[in-house]
Structure formats: structure tokens, C-alpha cells
Amino acid sequence: MRRGARERAALVPRLWLQHFATTSLVAERDRAVVGFLIGFLSHDRPSEAYIHFVGVAPDARRAGLGRALYEQFFALCNQAGRDKVRCVTSPQNVGSVAFHAAMGFAVEPGEVGDGPVRAKADYDGPGVHRVVFVRRT
Amino acid sequence: MRRGARERAALVPRLWLQHFATTSLVAERDRAVVGFLIGFLSHDRPSEAYIHFVGVAPDARRAGLGRALYEQFFALCNQAGRDKVRCVTSPQNVGSVAFHAAMGFAVEPGEVGDGPVRAKADYDGPGVHRVVFVRRT
Numbered sequence: 001m002r003r004g005a006r007e008r009a010a011l012v013p014r015l016w017l018q019h020f021a022t023t024s025l026v027a028e029r030d031r032a033v034v035g036f037l038i039g040f041l042s043h044d045r046p047s048e049a050y051i052h053f054v055g056v057a058p059d060a061r062r063a064g065l066g067r068a069l070y071e072q073f074f075a076l077c078n079q080a081g082r083d084k085v086r087c088v089t090s091p092q093n094v095g096s097v098a099f100h101a102a103m104g105f106a107v108e109p110g111e112v113g114d115g116p117v118r119a120k121a122d123y124d125g126p127g128v129h130r131v132v133f134v135r136r137t
Numbered sequence: 138m139r140r141g142a143r144e145r146a147a148l149v150p151r152l153w154l155q156h157f158a159t160t161s162l163v164a165e166r167d168r169a170v171v172g173f174l175i176g177f178l179s180h181d182r183p184s185e186a187y188i189h190f191v192g193v194a195p196d197a198r199r200a201g202l203g204r205a206l207y208e209q210f211f212a213l214c215n216q217a218g219r220d221k222v223r224c225v226t227s228p229q230n231v232g233s234v235a236f237h238a239a240m241g242f243a244v245e246p247g248e249v250g251d252g253p254v255r256a257k258a259d260y261d262g263p264g265v266h267r268v269v270f271v272r273r274t
Contacts, residue, residue: 012262013225013261013262014225014260014261014267015187015189015225018179018181018182019177019179019180019181019182019185019187020180020181021181022180022181023180040156040180041180042155042156043156043157043159043160043177043178043180044155044156044157044158044159045155045156048156050152050155050156052152088150088151088152123151124150124151125149125150130151
């Protein structure tokens with residue numbers, strides 16, 4: 001099920017583009033934006049960074065663009081002295097879960113689900129379970 | 138109209154509590170949380186800070202708690218060398234608009250609405266207009 005425009009907008013309000021642009025990335029092809037990664041260096045955890053939201057245009061997928069964005073972000077983290085990256089995804093988003101596993105992220109132990117990948121219950125609010133990923137840069 | 142739990146959860150995913158807790162504030166009364174302010178120091182704009190989300194329990198309102206949280210955040214900003222604070226609100230949230238006006242925030246010029254306070258169109262996504270506030274700390 002595709003999320004609605006308003007729900008997507010709630011995930012990426014403009015503040016991210018105003019205050020965390022220098023730790024975010026854009027991928028272009030033929031002068032058009034085909035992907036982006038919004039990330040930040042944790043204010044409270046000086047060795048950590050966080051990937052908040054990633055998007056790749058449907059017709060640009062399966063070409064390694066997501067991997068390239070993540071690797072570019074890992075390099076940015078290393079330059080900033082951040083050796084750990086965290087991110088979360090919805091347990092329903094099996095494509096995202098598979099992508100993060102392929103990228104070498106470990107899953108923090110959770111309670112929800114009966115497969116090998118379990119989500120943390122109510123992580124982002126009542127009923128909003130999340131698979132929690134962590135990786136060394 | 139009250140927002141649903143999921144929509145509120147989308148505004149404050151756990152990442153804020155993990156990575157921006159030291160620039161956020163909690164107000165307690167009788168050992169219970171009755172208010173909070175989630176703010177951060179802009180990574181990209183070294184003289185700015187941002188207030189992302191504020192909540193005061195219904196039965197704790199009209200007692201100056203919101204004002205006290207904002208003033209505590211302004212003091213935190215001053216200590217961190219941030220002399221400008223920004224925040225946004227929905228134009229439907231007339232209570233929030235009035236609160237920010239009373240707190241001395243200026244409204245950046247917008248296009249939506251016919252009163253003195255106009256929202257910026259599509260600020261946080263298609264159809265998601267926002268009143269944009271700014272204040273010196």
C-alpha cells in the first residue's frame with residue numbers, strides 16, 4: 001500500500017531541508033533528482049549518526065542508487081568522526097528490511113513478528129512498531 | 138478536531154528523544170510530566186535554533202507552562218550562542234498562532250488566509266500550509 005502525500009510530508013517536514021541539508025544527500029540523473037537521503041549527526045550521541053528518510057524514484061530503482069547514497073553517507077560519517085549509524089523502518093516494508101540487511105545492518109532485538117527480523121513494539125508511538133537497524137560505518 | 142495518535146506519533150518519532158534530548162525540555166508537576174518542548178540547535182545554521190514540537194497536558198494549560206518552556210529554551214539557546222529561534226504551526230491551530238504572537242514571534246510573510254496572519258502555501262508538502270514564526274532569543 002502506498003502512503004499518501006500528507007503522511008509522507010509528515011515524515012519530511014521542511015525543517016530537515018533547512019537545518020540538516022549539509023548532512024543529507026541528493027542523487028541526480030540527467031539534471032533531475034532521482035534519489036535523496038536525509039541524515040544527521042546525533043547532537044546527543046557524539047559517535048553516532050542517523051538516517052531519517054531515503055527515497056529513490058521508482059524508475060531509478062534496482063540500479064544501486066540506494067547503496068551509493070548509503071555509502072556516501074557512511075563516508076560523510078567517517079569524516080565527521082561518527083562510527084555508528086542507526087535507522088528504523090516499518091516491519092511492513094519488507095523491501096527496506098531486505099535492503100538494510102544486504103547493507104550489513106544488524107537488527108536490534110524486538111518483540112513483534114515471528115520471522116528472524118522482529119520489530120520493537122510501539123517504538124514510534126502506540127501501534128507504530130519499528131525494525132531498528134544499527135551499523136558501524 | 139483532535140489529531141489521531143498515529144499522526145501525533147509521526148510528528149515525534151523516537152529519534153527526537155534519542156538524539157535531541159539535551160536540547161529538549163520536560164515540565165513536571167507532582168512527579169508527572171505535564172509538558173514538554175522538543176527543540177534543537179540547527180546543524181546548518183550556526184546562529185539558529187528550532188522548536189519542533191511542544192505539548193502541554195490539557196489540565197495543566199492556562200498556567201504559563203508553555204511560556205516557561207519557551208523561555209527556558211531561549212535561555213538554552215543564548216548559552217549555546219544561538220540568537221534566533223524558528224518554529225512553524227498549522228494555520229488551523231489558532232491557539233498556537235495566538236500563543237506565538239503573544240510570545241513575541243514575528244510571522245514570515247505568507248500567501249494563505251485573509252487575516253493578518255498568513256501561512257506559507259505548501260510549506261511542509263502539498264496542501265500542508267504553515268505559519269512560519271521567527272524570534273530573537
